[in-house]
Amino acid sequence: xxxxxxxxxxxxxxxxxxxxxxxxxxxxxxxxxxxxxxxxxxxxxxxxxxxxxxxxxxxxxxxxxxxxxxxxxxxxxxxxxxxxxxxxxxxxxxxxxxxxxxxxxxxxxxxxxxxxxxxxxxxxxxxxxxxxxxxxxxxxxxxxxxxxxxxxxxxxxxxxxxxxxxxxxxxxxxxxxxxxxxxxxxxxxxxxxxxxxxxxxxxxxxxxxxxxxxxxxxxxxxxxxxxxxxxxxxxxxxxxxxxxxxxxxxxxxxxxxxxxxxxxxxxxxxxxxxxxxxxxxxxxxxxxxxxxxxxxxxxxxxxxxxxxxxxxxxxxxxxxxxxxxxxxxxxxxxxxxxxxxxxxxxxxxxxxxxxxxxxxxxxxxxxxxxxxxxxxxxxxxxxxxxxxxxxxxxxxxxxxxxxxxxxxxxxxxxxxxxxxxxxxxxxxxxxxxxxxxxxxxx
Numbered sequence: 001x002x003x004x005x006x007x008x009x010x011x012x013x014x015x016x017x018x019x020x021x022x023x024x025x026x027x028x029x030x031x032x033x034x035x036x037x038x039x040x041x042x043x044x045x046x047x048x049x050x051x052x053x054x055x056x057x058x059x060x061x062x063x064x065x066x067x068x069x070x071x072x073x074x075x076x077x078x079x080x081x082x083x084x085x086x087x088x089x090x091x092x093x094x095x096x097x098x099x100x101x102x103x104x105x106x107x108x109x110x111x112x113x114x115x116x117x118x119x120x121x122x123x124x125x126x127x128x129x130x131x132x133x134x135x136x137x138x139x140x141x142x143x144x145x146x147x148x149x150x151x152x153x154x155x156x157x158x159x160x161x162x163x164x165x166x167x168x169x170x171x172x173x174x175x176x177x178x179x180x181x182x183x184x185x186x187x188x189x190x191x192x193x194x195x196x197x198x199x200x201x202x203x204x205x206x207x208x209x210x211x212x213x214x215x216x217x218x219x220x221x222x223x224x225x226x227x228x229x230x231x232x233x234x235x236x237x238x239x240x241x242x243x244x245x246x247x248x249x250x251x252x253x254x255x256x257x258x259x260x261x262x263x264x265x266x267x268x269x270x271x272x273x274x275x276x277x278x279x280x281x282x283x284x285x286x287x288x289x290x291x292x293x294x295x296x297x298x299x300x301x302x303x304x305x306x307x308x309x310x311x312x313x314x315x316x317x318x319x320x321x322x323x324x325x326x327x328x329x330x331x332x333x334x335x336x337x338x339x340x341x342x343x344x345x346x347x348x349x350x351x352x353x354x355x356x357x358x359x360x361x362x363x364x365x366x367x368x369x370x371x372x373x374x375x376x377x378x379x380x381x382x383x384x385x386x387x388x389x390x391x392x393x394x395x396x397x398x399x400x401x402x403x404x405x406x407x408x409x410x411x412x413x414x415x416x417x418x419x420x421x422x423x424x425x426x427x428x429x430x431x432x433x434x435x436x437x438x439x440x441x442x
Contacts, residue, residue: 040360040361041255041361041396042255042359042360042361042362042364042367042396043134043254043255043292043295043367044134044295044367044368044369044395044396044398044424045134045289045295045296045297045364045367045368045369046127046130046134046295046296046297046368046369046371046420046424047285047289047296047297047298047299047368047369047370047371048106048127048166048297048298048299048370048371048372049298049299049301049347049350049370049371049372049373050105050166050298050299050300050301050373050374050375051301051302051340051343051372051373051374052098052102052300052301052302052303052304052305052306052320052374052375053302053306053320053321053323053324053374053376053379054324054374054375054376054377054378054379054382054383054388055074055340055373055374055377055378055388056326056333056336056337056340056377056378056379056380057377057378057386058333058337059072059073059074059333059336059337059340059341060072060074060075060340060377060388061089062075062087062404064404065403065404065405065406066403066404067402067403069087069403069404073337073341074337074340074341074344075087075344075390076341076344077341077344077345077347077348078344078347078348078351078390078392080348080352081348081351081352081355081365081392082402083401083402084351084355084365084366084392084393084394084401084402085390085391085392085401085402086390086391086399086400086401086402086403086404086405086441087389087390087403087404087405088387088389088390088391088404088405088407088416089386089404089405089406089407090386090406090407090408090409090410090411091386091387091389091407091411091412091413091415091416092384092385092386092387092410092411092412092413093105093375093376093384093385093387093413094108094109094110094384094412094413094414094432094433095110095375095384096110096382096384097156097158097382098155098156098163098304098305098376098382099111099155099156099158099160099162099163099304099305100158101304101375101376101382101384102162102163102164102165102166102303102304102375103120103122103162103163103165103166103168103174104122104375104413104432105166105375105413106125106126106127106166106167106168106298106417107122107123107124107125107126107168107432108123108126108412108413108414108417108431108432108433108434109122109123109414109432109433110122111158111162114172118159119172120158120159120162120172120174121171121172122162122168122171122172122174123168123171123432124168124169124170124171125166125167125168125169126417126420126421126431127142127167127296127297127298128142128167128168128169128170128175129421129426129428129431130296130420130421130424130426131295131296132426133424133425133426134295134296134424135294135295135296136251137251137252137253137254137255137292138292138293138294138295139188139250139293139294140187140188140288140293140294141294141296142167142169142175142294142296142297142298143184143188143284143285143288143293143294143296143297143298144165144167144175144176144177144178144297144298145177145178145179145184145281145284145285145297145298145299145300146164146165146177146178146179146281146299146300146302146303147179147274147277147278147281147299147300147301147302147308148164148179148300148301148302148303148306148307148308149164149179149270149303150164150165150176150303151163151164151303151304151305155305160303160304160305161174161176162174163303163304163305164176164177164303164304165177165300166298166300166375167298177298177300179270180268180269180270181266181267181270181271181277181280181281181283181284182265182266182267182268182269184281184284185263185265185266185284186265188284188287188288188291188293188294189263189265189287189291189293190265253292255292256292257290257291257292257359258358258359258360259290259357259358259359260291261287261290261291263287266280266284273312274308274312275312275346278301278346279346281299282299282346282349282350282353285297285299285350286350286353286354286357286364289354289364289368290357290364301343302320304375305321306319306320306321307319307320307321308320308321310323310339313338313339313342316335316338316339318335320339321379323335323336323339324336324379324380325379325380326379326380327380328380336379344372347372351365351370351392354368354370354393362394365392365393365394366393366394366396367393367394367395367396368392368393368395369391369392369393369395369398369399369420369423370391370392370393371389371390371391371420372389372390372391372392373387373388373389373390374387374388375387385410386409387413389416391441395423395442398423398424398442399423399441399442400440400441400442403440405438405440405441407438407440411435411438412432412433412434412435413432413433414430414431414432414433414434414435415431415434415435415436415437415438416438417431417432417434418430418431418434418436418437419437419438419441420441422437423441423442
């Protein structure tokens with residue numbers, strides 16, 4: 001019998017200092033078989049969806065533990081994904097108050113003012129630690145989005161900017177998220193793609209080289225506090241340099257998406273309609289994950305003490321923050337739970353989108369860990385104990401999904417983040433206020 005053989009579709013003819021690509025031939029491997037260097041296993045993503053003003057236990061708490069649990073009023077919209085869900089109870093935030101609770105949500109460390117300055121120290125957030133490992137191949141290591149601009153001024157002794165983000169790229173550098181859908185789209189799909197982007201990057205990189213030299217001169221004359229401020233500036237420069245380098249020399253990719261979405265640029269500005277704004281930002285986040293432009297991302301529904309008006313929900317008025325201070329009045333509690341059920345309903349649409357994206361060996365949701373919840377339990381008294389937290393997605397098999405884990409009372413938030421770092425293969429002895437791993441996660 002004649003033995004069949006095939007050649008790689010990327011085979012070239014080489015000789016006399018030249019390279020010539022072959023045309024498509026029948027003996028070439030098909031697209032599905034070729035490219036052995038590209039993994040058939042999708043990467044695992046990490047996403048955080050944050051709600052700032054808590055969930056009341058009357059609407060949030062589930063009945064039952066382990067796999068035998070029933071979803072509550074607020075979590076009912078996630079019923080189709082119960083098998084992909086882990087509900088967590090008895091995990092405590094180390095913060096105290098709106099801004100400290102928000103800053104500690106992904107750092108597990110409340111912010112502390114640095115002596116003699118207006119800067120604050122919390123800790124690098126879990127998403128940025130993960131981005132250091134997961135973002136090596138992606139254009140955007142960590143995509144931070146929000147539905148409300150950063151706050152101005154101070155509250156309770158803290159700058160509102162500290163309560164306007166859940167992500168810290170270093171112990172002293174809070175990252176203000178993007179609120180414009182169009183700017184987010186351009187950063188993902190326009191600003192860093194094509195020959196013009198490459199030319200801009202080359203030019204900007206030379207400018208950064210000059211700035212770096214100037215900073216080195218400043219360092220010799222700067223005080224200790226100024227050197228600390230300059231170090232934060234260095235961090236921002238390094239972040240820009242990484243993006244420029246990836247624009248000029250895109251990294252080798254170990255994963256190519258099996259399907260490709262239609263990319264439609266959103267209109268300019270920030271939508272006045274909050275539900276539309278949310279829809280667009282969820283779409284940006286899903287597109288970024290789908291196209292492997294990022295593997296780590298977050299979306300904040302609002303900043304701490306958000307002034308969001310609730311007139312977009314029929315029959316509701318007032319502000320999100322105001323409704324969270326229900327004073328234990330039944331009709332106010334009903335409004336608070338109704339509002340939070342609306343948020344969960346919208347979140348469920350995003351989860352459904354991730355679940356609909358086929359990656360050949362499961363959906364994008366199967367290969368994700370999505371943390372959904374708030375930095376406090378009850379917004380009325382800013383209760384930082386027993387946080388409302390849910391994990392969605394199987395994390396590429398890293399998590400034991402479809403269960404309610406009732407942790408030991410007082411389990412620190414840092415233990416959750418330390419466990420997730422461990423699941424992603426990031427070695428760390430501790431994280432924030434952690435006290436060991438949560439073994440029930442898998």
